[in-house]
Structure formats: C-alpha cells, structure tokens
Amino acid sequence: MPDPHFAPRLSIGVVAERTGCTVATIRYYEEVGLLPTGQRTEAGRRVYGEAAIRRLSFIRRCRDFGFSIEQVRELAGLVDEPDRPCVEVRDIAAKHLEQVRAKLAELQALERSMATFVCSCDAACAGGPAVDCTILEDLVSSDEPVLQRSNQCC
Numbered sequence: 001m002p003d004p005h006f007a008p009r010l011s012i013g014v015v016a017e018r019t020g021c022t023v024a025t026i027r028y029y030e031e032v033g034l035l036p037t038g039q040r041t042e043a044g045r046r047v048y049g050e051a052a053i054r055r056l057s058f059i060r061r062c063r064d065f066g067f068s069i070e071q072v073r074e075l076a077g078l079v080d081e082p083d084r085p086c087v088e089v090r091d092i093a094a095k096h097l098e099q100v101r102a103k104l105a106e107l108q109a110l111e112r113s114m115a116t117f118v119c120s121c122d123a124a125c126a127g128g129p130a131v132d133c134t135i136l137e138d139l140v141s142s143d144e145p146v147l148q149r150s151n152q153c154c
Helices: 012-019 023-031 050-064 069-080 086-124 134-140
Strands: 044-049
Touching: 012 023, 012 044, 012 050, 023 050, 044 086, 050 069, 086 134
Parallel strands: none
Antiparallel strands: none
8 A cells, every 4th residue: 555645746846836935944854753755756856745745834834933943843743643631732832823923022022122222312412423423322232121121213
C-alpha cells in the first residue's frame, strides 16, 4: 500500500508553488523534522503527495501566526496524535498569545518614543542642520532608556 505522504508524485517545485513555501523552506522543514523527507525518484528528485501539502500548509499557517519552530513541532505532534486533549493545543496558543502581547507592548513603547523623537525635532530643530537635530542628540546620549521616557511632546 503506498504511503499517503507521497502519492501522487508531486515535485518539490509544484509543492512549493501550491503551499506558498520556497523550495529552501521545504528542505529546511524536512531537515528539522517538521515534514517527512520526500521520497526520491530513480533520478534522485524529491516527490511528495497531498499529505505533504496539507502538512506544509499547516506549518506555514502556524508560522504566519508567529509560532516558533518548536511550537509548530508541538502543534504538529498534536495533529499526528488526534486523541490527545484539545487543552494542550489551547495551552500552546495561550503561551504564544502572552508572547505576542509582550511584543506588542514593546512595539507600543517604541512607537511612543519615535513619536517623541519626531515631535521634538519638529518643535526644536526641523529645517536646521542635521548636526543640531534633537533626534541625533537623543540617540547619542542615552543616560536614560528612550523607551522609558514620558516626554509628552505630541
């Protein structure tokens, strides 16, 4: 009975096109064990089936949501063992949500700092020589981290 991961025989280029992954990415996912290695034809070319396309689409979607390779590995393991409890999937997603929220908070602080930079420049030196720019001064003299300043310029 043929292995469902490899029937029909699609080339790595076709699989890449159908999944939106690059050939190099497919090879990488094989290398790190997220995707079963494609069978080889007599000519040595890799071939895949619909199961590989489904797996790659799943991996790509996970990566689009920012899951790490290790988190994708855990999620793929849950797909491979469908009798495991859904709460395991939820826990992985909840942990990732915490990480996303932390990154979002960092980006919001960065946005505030950048707005302060721009506003400071507009108020103090815009149109003058670059050497006198308050943004450059702030970037050079960092006694206090810019992301923690509460300059309410704008």
